[in-house]
Amino acid sequence: MTAQDHPGAGAATAPALEVRELALRIGGAQILEDISFAVPAGEIVGVIGPNGAGKTTLFNLVSGVLSPTGGTILLDSQDVTTRSIHHRAVAGLGRTFQTSSLFPGLSVEENVRLAAQVKEGQAISLFTFPRPGDDASRRARDLLEEVGLDARRTVRAGDLPHGDKRKLEIAMLLATDPSVVLLDEPMAGVASGDVPGLTEVIRSLHRDHGKTVLIVEHHMEVILGLVQRVAVLHFGHLLALDSPEAVMADPTVQSAYLGEPV
Numbered sequence: 001m002t003a004q005d006h007p008g009a010g011a012a013t014a015p016a017l018e019v020r021e022l023a024l025r026i027g028g029a030q031i032l033e034d035i036s037f038a039v040p041a042g043e044i045v046g047v048i049g050p051n052g053a054g055k056t057t058l059f060n061l062v063s064g065v066l067s068p069t070g071g072t073i074l075l076d077s078q079d080v081t082t083r084s085i086h087h088r089a090v091a092g093l094g095r096t097f098q099t100s101s102l103f104p105g106l107s108v109e110e111n112v113r114l115a116a117q118v119k120e121g122q123a124i125s126l127f128t129f130p131r132p133g134d135d136a137s138r139r140a141r142d143l144l145e146e147v148g149l150d151a152r153r154t155v156r157a158g159d160l161p162h163g164d165k166r167k168l169e170i171a172m173l174l175a176t177d178p179s180v181v182l183l184d185e186p187m188a189g190v191a192s193g194d195v196p197g198l199t200e201v202i203r204s205l206h207r208d209h210g211k212t213v214l215i216v217e218h219h220m221e222v223i224l225g226l227v228q229r230v231a232v233l234h235f236g237h238l239l240a241l242d243s244p245e246a247v248m249a250d251p252t253v254q255s256a257y258l259g260e261p262v
Contacts, residue, residue: 014077016041016212017180022061023070024236031057032236035071041179044206044213046223046244049233055216056098058233059182062214063095064088075180094178096169098185104158108149108168111157112140115175136175143171147201163194167201174209181205183215187222195222202226224248232256 015038022035032054039045047055060066062073064085073081075091083091103111116136144150147167152160157168166186173181186202187195199222205211206226217223223230223244230247232239234256240247247253 013040015039015074016043016076017062017214018074019058019062019071020074021071022058022068022073024057024061024066025069030236032061032068035233035238037231037238037241039180039212039214041212042206042210043229044215044227045241046227046230047214047216047233048218048220048223048230049239052235053233054236055233056184057236059095059184059214059216063093063182089176089178092179093182094173094176094180095182096166096173096184096186098188102157102165102168102172104156106157107154108157108160109137109140109144109153111168112143112171112175113137115172116140116143119176139175140171143174146174146204147171148197161191161194163190163198166190166198170201170205174205178211180212181214183213183217185216185218187217187219195219199226 018038020036023033024031035054035058047058049055057066061068064080064083064087068081071081072079075088075093078091080088080091080093103114106114113134113136116139141150141153144153147170149164149167149171152164157165160168170183170186183202186198190198202213202215203226206213215223215226227244229241230244231241232247232253239256240250240253242250
């Protein structure tokens, strides 16, 4: 199924991310089939669907963790279908995973500093104490203040509560300055009281930094409060891609995913 571009996207502006007829077959199983959509720069899109619908698989294909058996992936008009994870990161793709991917034994600030060093092309050092005026350290402190972790910058990353670990991952993403960000279930394992603060941090990616964001999330209230469009996956197919209001009112979506009228 092919979804139309966002109505507000100018015809002359290339999408920040586009997939064309993307497919993945493993053995005799068709995991994803004929997935096509385009995301204009600066848009935030939610990806929903029941367990096994193919949401994380889609992110794995876009980010290079898996190789598709068909179709094309374009990042800012550049064909990255067969390129490495590293190449895609250099081209502007950033991603978080369902489980935290931090250096748990390092401090909060050291985690972000290392990410900033990568962006600046510096040699990564876990052992050299940074200079007080070091650009990467200054960038790290600014980002930690932005995501609300400035007071915890000396804490070991592994000692943070889950919601703060997610904020730290986003600060690390910002330190690498990606243009397109994939967030895979950022609210997974996060205490309910931490959801609003983390939601605001995610909103700032789009609102304050102008990032193009795709977010997989099971918390429907989070999705509906954040995104401009919702993509619905069902048994490896793109069932719908439209505004949250249109998707929630779609009888096919209600039947296949939500189970009842909303």
